[in-house]
Amino acid sequence: GQAPPPGQSMFPLNYHLYAPGPPPRFNNNLLPYETNASLLFIPEDLRESTQQKNEATLQTLPHSTLPDHIGVYHSLVPIDKTYEPTSKIWHIPSSIYKAFSNADGNPYALRRIDHQFPIINELPFKNIKKWRSIKNPNIVQIRDAFTSMAFGRSTIILVYDFYPNSNTLLDHHKRNGTRNKVVTEEILWSYLIQIINALNDIHERGLAARSSLNLNKIIVTNKNRIRLSSCGISDILGYEEEEKQQQQQQNQEDETMTDENSTINNIRQLQIEDIKNLGKVLYELSLLTLPMNLRYGDFNSIIKKLGLSEDFLAVLRILNGEVTEEFSLGKFNERYLLQNNKLFSIINGLQDSSDYLESQLSTELENSRLFRLITKINYIIDQPDSNPEVNNNRYIIKLFRDFIFYQYDEFGKPIVELSRVVINLNKLDAGIDEKILLVSRDEQSCIIVSYKEIRDIIDSLFRNLTSQYYK
């Protein structure tokens, strides 16, 4: 796609004005064979959340003091919701912006880190290539990493995929607010599997999630879909320290310990840390299933109060217990995810959601076709008179329009049936062979034509019109 015009919204979108839903407790009492406009089209919540995402993507900052662009990234808008200049996790100033790439027109999230140590070569970025190679739906993809002087001093800039309207797990479930989402066991299992799915890939590539495994850094991008964000930052920030440690180790240990080995050892330690962090994240989330006043106490006493299944408590105990070098993610998966069918139930849920989205998408694609079709009809239906054949054809289209839109009950009252319009236009669009009876307005004559024939007529009339145009 090309770069879109950046929107300039001065006003908030009024979603409720778009296609108003019924008031609360309004009961339409629809029978199974009945429908209404909101059922015929995309569900309100899905439309609204998608629309909000669009809006978030397009949001611009009218009077910005930010740099015009950083590298190829322009139109920066700060999107950090914490407004804390210093990151609680990395303990150095950091902020995040949305920006559009001048190269591909897509929006990206820019992480700016005001690093406190000099960067003189690419070594701090050595893991970034590995991170870039990970394509995992539970990890926010890193696109680029560089240092920039655009903010007046040297800052590290990391470029990630942008997920509009995403939220940290902390904001989503915990931070005080009215829109906090309830945590259920089902959600916990789903998070567990998603994180493990990310860890599988990360660990396999000899990396560790490190600071990304944190309620503040795991983001919720869609309904119950989470992604580890800010990956690779720990690797960069920790580079200096690691270097030092390695230096020390190498000095202490004998020559047989190669550099390579020590890195592996180190990574293994970090990966074990990841597992512990996973345990911590899950435990913190599990606590949210309890009322505020019951959340304090030691692990073992609290765990008894959680109304969660034995299966899940076992997971919590394992991950929060003594995680040793021997811990194997594979074995863990076998024992705690496969044997109780949690993996397959995630597969089911994902297939269902993708089916649902596909059906919604096809409805909307259908609407696009129907709109174009009805536009064509409107273009041709009342054009001034032409030769007899064209007039005759146009007359048939008029009768067809009457057939779809102007129905009357036995007392002559007009009937509005949206479903009839949709289905008839669909049949026309598909050009099926079904025949319909079109009666003239004076009810003296009639014609029997198929949807296919009508479609052909519309096609030819429309072509006629546009050929005039393009002549």
Added chain:
Amino acid sequence: GQAPPPGQSMFPLNYHLYAPGPPPRFNNNLLPYETNASLLFIPEDLRESTQQKNEATLQTLPHSTLPDHIGVYHSLVPIDKTYEPTSKIWHIPSSIYKAFSNADGNPYALRRIDHQFPIINELPFKNIKKWRSIKNPNIVQIRDAFTSMAFGRSTIILVYDFYPNSNTLLDHHKRNGTRNKVVTEEILWSYLIQIINALNDIHERGLAARSSLNLNKIIVTNKNRIRLSSCGISDILGYEEEEKQQQQQQNQEDETMTDENSTINNIRQLQIEDIKNLGKVLYELSLLTLPMNLRYGDFNSIIKKLGLSEDFLAVLRILNGEVTEEFSLGKFNERYLLQNNKLFSIINGLQDSSDYLESQLSTELENSRLFRLITKINYIIDQPDSNPEVNNNRYIIKLFRDFIFYQYDEFGKPIVELSRVVINLNKLDAGIDEKILLVSRDEQSCIIVSYKEIRDIIDSLFRNLTSQYYK
């Protein structure tokens, strides 16, 4: 087009702007031999495939000799592609129809079976309730089962969810035709997991897939998404035989063998058969990776020729080997699906596909709004004459319609332009104060009205129409 600067207008069009969908952004232009997990579940051309599905759903049969309706299901269209009156699998006459439910308006697939034994009570249907309770994305849901006299003789009718344009695995991959899809190892793994996902649920409920585990009965509904179809039919057709067997067993065996036990034993046998059938299905599909002339020979010699991974060959050997009572699906999954991460890669593919669909959806959001709007206009524009005020209002709408659709360039050629239509409709929808000049067709008179005024007229005319309806 390129990115234009926003128009400097009093009434900028800047809401609900088109935004690039969120990631992942797939490059669909992979070479034919390139597949990756992300693309497993997304049709190459969503637009085309949804349109084809629409057509298949709406297709009717003009001169049908079929019954008007069977139970609440009407508008029957035969959808069997084999045109073989006698089923090769059940060895009795059987056919399949698409029909719409009069109760909920949805399409369903009706399986008709001309059974050869009298059905005098519901006992042959005894497993149908269990089948109905299975909700699995890899099983075609059964909705109803009954006998009907609508075809003049007693026939069994089974009602399933309808998947337009679905294909059997046989047709999809094997049967001679130009559109045969290539089988890759990745697809084989995906099929294996999907079938096992179905079998997990089926076996757990004390059922067996039986005749549904067959290249002829597994259908491809979306891109590489498969579902077991025709479930429950073997249970019904086998009922008589089972009864006989049980009778015999009971006669032969001592009193300690209860009825319950023998049923369980029987089911266990059938479930073992399922595993063997799964092996057979996979083997038959694997053969398709070979050129025609290499497909003949014994299992062990052929398996060496298959260019598939050792992991997959191991699966083939296990499933096509000696499958005994001791076989455990759980153990199999552990060893052959989890340890090599096949399960997680399916999870990734599914997450990607639903992300992709959602991002596509975000660009198609305005379609239903525009469709609803133009439908409203069409509903009122040509209703027969009413009182003078209404007629006058309708005349303004007609002029507005002319204003949108009947524009001519300086040479008198009609201008056909989609964006003009959409811009005007958007302004109308929002009811902005911008004023336009409408000139009568005879160019003798004109009127200046704002979009807001036109919107109010349409709103009142439409309200008028529907209030008549509800009076």
Added chain:
Amino acid sequence: SSKTFVSYPPPLDQPDTTISPMYGPYSIDENIPLSTVGMPFYKDQLLSGFPYELSFTKELARIQTQIDPELLIESEKTKGFIPYDKVKYGPRNIYKRYQSLNDNKSGGSTYDGKILPKFISEQKNSSKSLRKTISNSSIDSDNPIEKDKDKDKDNEDTNNNSSIFQYKPNQPGNKVPNCYSILQIQYSKFGVRDFDFSFYNKTEYCGLENHIDNSYINALLQLYRFQPEFHYLVLGNLLKEWLPNDYNTIINNKNPQGSSILNELGYLFDMMEKAKGKNVNISNFTQILSMNEIIKSKGLINVNECQTLNSKDLRNLITMFNEVLINQLNQDFFIQTQSKPLSSLMGIPYELEIKSSSKACLINEKSGGLMFNLDLITPPSNALNQYAVVINNKWNNQSNIINPNTTKKNITIVTYLEYSVNQFRSVPCQQSHSHQFPHNLEIRKSIVSLPSLLSINVNLSSTEFKLINSFEQWLLPEFYVFNNNNSSNNPLSFRQNVSQLENPKNYLKYELVGFVCEISHQSDSATGFHNLVSFIKTGGEWYLFNNFLVMPIPQEEVFNLSSNWKKPVVLLYNSSDISSNKFEYFHSETFAKIPSLNSSILYRDHFAGTIRESYKKEYELLTEQEAPEFGSIVAIDAEFVNLAPDEFEIRYTGDKKLIKPKVLSLARLSIIRGEDGPKFGKAFIDDYIVHTNEIHDYLTNFSGIEPGDLDPIKSQKNLTTLQTTYRKLWLLLNMGIVFVGHGLYNDFRGINIQVPSNQIRDTAEFFYKSSYKRQLSLKFLAYILLKEKVQTGNHDSIEDAYTALLLYRKYLDLLAQGQFEDTLSN
């Protein structure tokens, strides 16, 4: 908006100038998202929203409206636009309301906008009403007060569009009024007995059930039943005995019942009389029809409720049947009584003259004959226009094409009759000499005189019927005929009314008895949407008979033929000289004393095929001294075999719907003496009935009948023909005998005989406890009340009849002692 138009040029108010945004240009099919174009800011609801309270019917849930086949055929012939008949096909773009197909609970539901009754078992006080209708015998079922209540309700209903009795035409969309519907019997788990026939018939005239082979003849049978002379002849014939039972009849002639169409029609008429306002089915009659070689060879058997017939097919069928029926009856009369009473009642003498137009040809034949039906012929338009004023002067050349617009409106059936009784035709001579001199033969067929009972077949084409629709009053309640024997050219002349008569004395008045009318619910070429009803005048009132629906109907509706869905196909007129005869029905008090009555079959054996004296006899024949008397008691039990099983539709949930009930056939009938005396409880009838066709199920556990028992060759039982046994029962019934038995509704329905409730004492009814909702079994009652174990083996009808007799006595005892209620509740 109060804006008004002003003349060009525009006033000061200026349109806004906007800079067109730079979108596009896009062609309509270009694949860009529509959201590429932005929205202006909005602070009100968008226009595109639809009110949430507006609900729609899903288009795909609706049943598709079919395009009328006539229009389809027409449109295939002509490309483009074709004429549209609004009256026939209804207004354009008419909204069809949603119709539910969900008729799982057919009781009380509406079908096609008609209110239909609930099953009896589902009605209020269900147990009571089920009991009432199931038992033909319970005394309170004829409670006059209840009947009146029903009538009041009914009167309210007839004006209601959804009432089944709604008869007013000109419904929206040219819909056929409800009373002419193609009716369906619904079966609950209790079978046909649960269907509320009484909902459809509040009159004292019996309706006939459909859902049986050949039920298309119901309308015609009703018509003949209400003609007194015909009824009298057919019924009177039953007094004589005609019981062929030889092998030739049973095996060679495939008539195991040993019956005739004439006899069975007599029994049917008798049943219909006795049934009063209840329903009757024609099962025995249709069985005889189905075995009749002529009926079969003419293709008059219809087993699928005419579902595959179009309008024309159905007219052919019923008119042909009318012809064959009367001929067969006439023959049967001759075989059984050596007389031909129908010939004098209905015979139409005609003369046939064939003359050559050429002198070279010597053909000149004159012959005469007798036929039973007059086939009505539409006069050619020039004949029609002798009576009519030619409206369109340009009309001259196409003289044989009827054009309703050019034909006068006041033409009646008399014009048609006058033409039909005297026909000329020219055909090319086929003789060998005609090769040299091609010439024509002139054929003239003329009716000599009209009989007292005139049956007219109106088998015209759809176009001809359209013409009839256009006449103001084509069908006449009466007309006058002058028999001019002398004039051979024009022996009969017709007049419409008295004022036209030159000499009233010479004229015979013909009155319409009634007519069979075809109702077309869809266009003529559609199959399965046509049914037959009859309009019949009796007791000075007109009634509509639509199978089991019977209702009074205003005369103006009867004679209103302006709608094209209404086609009279068989008309029955009788002359005033016989219509004054009042037919006297059999009275059971005096029946036995009718001089011509032959009741000897009650006192002798009449085994089928060969002499079977040697077989074990469990009965002792009645003697003349024991001749049944009015009111005397006998006990009865019947056993049946199953010819065809129940056909069900079953859902996986266990819901079960009976589509076609099983076909039972009488296999054994036992009747025992019920009056005190030395022979009390001794059987005097124990007949096994001959069956030669395949039997689906002998029901041995219930019937005690074993394979072979009913086979005329292999059987070891005392076999008789069905008609022999039926006649015995019929004689007892008419003599006023009272029958005791257990669960007699099913028995009498299976035998196909109508027994008035005052001649039934049903122990299943006496010992019915409403809280059980089911009748108690004979076995159970015998064990509780009589301390006897019965039915230890297979059922035996003599034993069962005897047990029922004892139960009846016990009932009378308990009643006399005032202990009945106590016993019942225990």
